[in-house]
Amino acid sequence: MSEQLPVSERSQLRRIPSRASYDRALAHAILDVGLICHVGFATGTDVFVIPMAYARQGDQLLLHGSVASRLAKSLAGGVRLSVCVTLMDGLVLARSVFEHSMNYRSVVCFGHATAITDPTFKAAALRDLTEHLIPGRWEDARQPNTREIQATTVLAMPLQEISIKTRAGPPEDLQKDMELPYWAGVLPLQLRTAAAIPDPALAAHTPLPSYVSDYARPGQRSRL
Amino acid sequence: MSEQLPVSERSQLRRIPSRASYDRALAHAILDVGLICHVGFATGTDVFVIPMAYARQGDQLLLHGSVASRLAKSLAGGVRLSVCVTLMDGLVLARSVFEHSMNYRSVVCFGHATAITDPTFKAAALRDLTEHLIPGRWEDARQPNTREIQATTVLAMPLQEISIKTRAGPPEDLQKDMELPYWAGVLPLQLRTAAAIPDPALAAHTPLPSYVSDYARPGQRSRL
Numbered sequence: 001m002s003e004q005l006p007v008s009e010r011s012q013l014r015r016i017p018s019r020a021s022y023d024r025a026l027a028h029a030i031l032d033v034g035l036i037c038h039v040g041f042a043t044g045t046d047v048f049v050i051p052m053a054y055a056r057q058g059d060q061l062l063l064h065g066s067v068a069s070r071l072a073k074s075l076a077g078g079v080r081l082s083v084c085v086t087l088m089d090g091l092v093l094a095r096s097v098f099e100h101s102m103n104y105r106s107v108v109c110f111g112h113a114t115a116i117t118d119p120t121f122k123a124a125a126l127r128d129l130t131e132h133l134i135p136g137r138w139e140d141a142r143q144p145n146t147r148e149i150q151a152t153t154v155l156a157m158p159l160q161e162i163s164i165k166t167r168a169g170p171p172e173d174l175q176k177d178m179e180l181p182y183w184a185g186v187l188p189l190q191l192r193t194a195a196a197i198p199d200p201a202l203a204a205h206t207p208l209p210s211y212v213s214d215y216a217r218p219g220q221r222s223r224l
Numbered sequence: 225m226s227e228q229l230p231v232s233e234r235s236q237l238r239r240i241p242s243r244a245s246y247d248r249a250l251a252h253a254i255l256d257v258g259l260i261c262h263v264g265f266a267t268g269t270d271v272f273v274i275p276m277a278y279a280r281q282g283d284q285l286l287l288h289g290s291v292a293s294r295l296a297k298s299l300a301g302g303v304r305l306s307v308c309v310t311l312m313d314g315l316v317l318a319r320s321v322f323e324h325s326m327n328y329r330s331v332v333c334f335g336h337a338t339a340i341t342d343p344t345f346k347a348a349a350l351r352d353l354t355e356h357l358i359p360g361r362w363e364d365a366r367q368p369n370t371r372e373i374q375a376t377t378v379l380a381m382p383l384q385e386i387s388i389k390t391r392a393g394p395p396e397d398l399q400k401d402m403e404l405p406y407w408a409g410v411l412p413l414q415l416r417t418a419a420a421i422p423d424p425a426l427a428a429h430t431p432l433p434s435y436v437s438d439y440a441r442p443g444q445r446s447r448l
Contacts, residue, residue, distance in 0.1 A: 010270045010272070035312060035326075035413075036310065036312060036326070036328075038262035038264075038273050038308055038310070039273070040262075040264030040265075040271045040272065040273035040306070041264075041271055042266040042271045045304060046234045046304065046306075046334070047264045047265055047266045047271060047304055047305060047306045048234070048264065048306050048332070049262050049263070049264035049273055049306040049307065049308040049332060050308065050332070051308060051310040051328065051330050053326070080269060080270065080271055081271060082264070082270075082271045082272050082273040083273065084262055084273040084274065084275060086260065086262070086275040088259060088260060088415065090421075091357060091358060091439075093358065093361065093365070093436070094365070095365060095366055096365060096366040096368070096372075097350065097354055097361075097362065097365045097366065097367055097368050097372075098368045098372040098375075098376075100354065100357075100358075100361075100365070102259075102260070102277070102357075104260075104275065106275050108272070108273060108274070110270070126321065130321055130324065133315060133324075133326075134315060134317065134324075134411075137317065137321075137324075138321065140406055140407075141317070141318070141319060141320060141321050141324070141406050142319055142320040142321065142401055142404055142406070143321055144320070144321050144322045148320075148321075148322040151322075152322075170421070170423045170424060170425070171423055177366055178425060179427075180366055181427075181430070182364055182365050182366070182430075183364075183422070183426065183430050183431065183432055183433050183436065184422070184423040184425075184426055184430075185420055185421050185422040185423045185426060185436075186420070186421045186423075187358075187417050187420050187421075187436055187439055188417060188418040188419070188420075188421065189259075189415055189416070189417055189418075190415070190416060190418060191312065191413055191414070191415050191416075192413070192414060192415075192416050193411050193412060193413060194412040194413075194414060195412070196409055196410070196411045196412075197314075197394070197409050197410045197411075197412065198407070198408070198409040199394045199395055199408040199409045199410075200394060201394070201402060201408075202407065202408055202409060203403075203405075206405070206406075206407050206408075207407065208407055209407050212317070212407065212409075212411055215315075215411055
């Protein structure tokens with residue numbers, strides 16, 4: 001059995017406990033498939049939710065943004081935040097509207113983020129952020145110089161206080177509805193790539209790298 | 225020119241204003257394509273971000289959850305919230321790591337939600353929530369009865385305080401990097417459906433409805 005993370009007041013899922021988990025390996029697997037996260041944080045009386053790029057680096061989540069952004073400033077200031085990664089796996093069509101659902105895997109992480117300031121660690125974090133989105137790209141692009149590294153805020157957040165929620169499988173109708181004539185089942189959803197579009201300014205005959213032509217998230221098929 | 229929504233202190237986007245918009249029609253178009261939103265709200269010192277189903281009903285956003293959920297209780301209590309819908313359109317590969325980006329369309333809506341309690345409005349909202357995810361399904365399933373309507377919290381939030389952020393098109397490298405030998409361009413992303421999976425308990429010969437076999441989000445192709 002995989003390691004279970006401790007459950008806190010705010011990370012405890014109360015609705016439909018059968019869909020809840022606090023398993024470290026499952027959380028990591030979901031985070032490794034997702035492309036973007038949604039970061040929530042409060043400033044005074046306002047709350048913000050913003051989409052951001054992220055990566056997992058061991059037991060911490062990396063986030064990054066421009067040094068100039070309000071978001072990066074607020075987060076680096078140690079504000080409490082909540083980060084959610086959601087994978088949509090399918091639409092669940094039950095015979096009754098009430099039992100309609102979605103198949104999904106989501107992770108919510110609670111805590112606060114601290115800025116990575118050491119240039120070596122920062123460069124390693126930028127490599128991991130790049131490789132999370134496009135494995136193989138870091139070694140096949142111009143890597144950031146000192147000025148670019150300075151212009152980027154990289155934040156790290158421990159993956160310690162986590163809730164996982166998942167649903168999978170067919171619809172669950174009431175017994176009395178099972179004889180109704182409506183179609184029931186799951187319509188699977190996947191985020192997929194289409195054919196790559198070269199930059200109009202790209203030099204003719206520049207080969208398309210295999211990490212682009214064969215791009216796939218972990219555990220998924222590669223192409224449309 | 226389409227109607228522009230008023231800009232508030234919290235909805236004003238400061239980073240890269242060329243990617244910002246407050247256009248009502250554009251916000252509605254993005255919301256109509258998305259499947260789920262991420263809802264952020266604060267309770268005391270904690271902030272939560274949760275994935276939820278939603279629908280647009282005219283100039284308001286509908287959210288729904290179980291009456292029993294902590295989330296629905298908090299939101300119906302009038303807590304301030306922020307709702308974000310993000311469409312991922314592509315990975316943008318520049319010649320330099322620093323200029324890598326994503327093509328996306330996102331809407332963030334600020335405000336607070338109120339519970340819809342009138343049974344007729346509530347049923348209409350449940351219809352819109354169902355039709356948002358699966359157009360055609362409401363009339364082809366058992367519609368909710370009084371008990372089921374009572375067991376669901378439906379929230380409405382005005383679409384008045386909104387930020388839109390979008391990026392589209394090719395990478396934007398520095399002039400000095402244009403001659404580097406790396407491939408550059410966009411790898412398009414789309415959320416697509418795969419072949420529907422019938423419920424194992426489905427009666428043989430139940431036809432697959434065309435709204436499932438031809439499922440597509442507005443403006444997108446239908447199948448993998």
